[in-house]
Amino acid sequence: MTTEFKDRIIMITGASDGIGQRLAVALAQAGANVIALGRNEEALSQTQQHIEELGGRCLCIPFDLMEFDAYGKLFLALKDQVPHLDGLVHCAGSIDRCTPLQYVKSDTFRKMLDIHLTAPNMLTQIMLPLLKRAPAASIIFTSCDMVDQDQTNWHAYGLAKRALAYAASMWQLEQPEAPFRFNTLNPGRVRTELFKRAFGGTHPKEVPAASSVVPAYLYLLSDRSKELRGQSLHAKDIIEKENSAPTVE
Numbered sequence: 001m002t003t004e005f006k007d008r009i010i011m012i013t014g015a016s017d018g019i020g021q022r023l024a025v026a027l028a029q030a031g032a033n034v035i036a037l038g039r040n041e042e043a044l045s046q047t048q049q050h051i052e053e054l055g056g057r058c059l060c061i062p063f064d065l066m067e068f069d070a071y072g073k074l075f076l077a078l079k080d081q082v083p084h085l086d087g088l089v090h091c092a093g094s095i096d097r098c099t100p101l102q103y104v105k106s107d108t109f110r111k112m113l114d115i116h117l118t119a120p121n122m123l124t125q126i127m128l129p130l131l132k133r134a135p136a137a138s139i140i141f142t143s144c145d146m147v148d149q150d151q152t153n154w155h156a157y158g159l160a161k162r163a164l165a166y167a168a169s170m171w172q173l174e175q176p177e178a179p180f181r182f183n184t185l186n187p188g189r190v191r192t193e194l195f196k197r198a199f200g201g202t203h204p205k206e207v208p209a210a211s212s213v214v215p216a217y218l219y220l221l222s223d224r225s226k227e228l229r230g231q232s233l234h235a236k237d238i239i240e241k242e243n244s245a246p247t248v249e
Ligand SMILES: NC(=O)c1ccc[n+]([C@@H]2O[C@H](COP(=O)([O-])OP(=O)(O)OC[C@H]3O[C@@H](n4cnc5c(N)ncnc54)[C@H](OP(=O)(O)O)[C@@H]3O)[C@@H](O)[C@H]2O)c1
Pocket: 013, 014, 015, 016, 017, 018, 019, 020, 037, 038, 039, 040, 041, 043, 063, 064, 065, 066, 090, 091, 092, 093, 094, 115, 142, 143, 144, 145, 186, 187, 188, 189, 190, 191, 192, 193, 194, 195, 210
């Protein structure tokens, strides 16, 4: 256990699996109170059990981010029991298959936009009063390689991820005096269910584990990165920089 995030309250979407789940455990180990969102109740309770075994605290909320009409209820359920939010990390995501734009079906296209673009923006919007109550909240949108690379076959997934970088910057410009900050983080390719679905043919051992990118999220949530506002960042750059920084004796 460390104390870098002692008593901080951080909400993570996609905390039942993959990157979000690894981040939830790491934050709890560093002293944070985690609010974990996901749909799969069994997987969420495993996240909670793991955290509690390590001596951490976790409030698990089964929640489908595609149910936009339920966002208000989620806020009302939290507003009196959670004093503020020091962080909001958007890790939820899904993809069924890569398809060229000429073949993608409209409902698939819309679903990708909703889970990867509408949901993180609307959840941020509804949680804004709790984020404003914290002294310096950090909001992280999870992007991907298409945030700054043109690649084929990613249809609305790629479009939504690229738009997230603009969203982070727009949020920041619209809230210039606010104590909180918005950034986009590209984790790069890591071994998760989502990765397996998108890249079925890749041997899993060729891809790093999801836990390998957690230090970049921790950095962006911490006071060590308080100057970073409205930026589009890559996990590998942050981790390289952190690893090469001189250690304080
Ligand atoms: N893995 C990679 O190589 C990679 C690369 C670049 C970017 N990313 C991004 O990183 C983020 C995390 O991905 P991952 O690889 O960790 O994926 P993952 O292991 O498949 O986890 C995805 C998470 O999102 C949740 N989720 C999906 N749909 C949801 C919904 N409608 N409502 C609530 N929660 C929902 C899932 O939980 P439930 O099923 O319990 O709802 C799960 O916890 C995603 O935004 C992804 O686009 C991943």
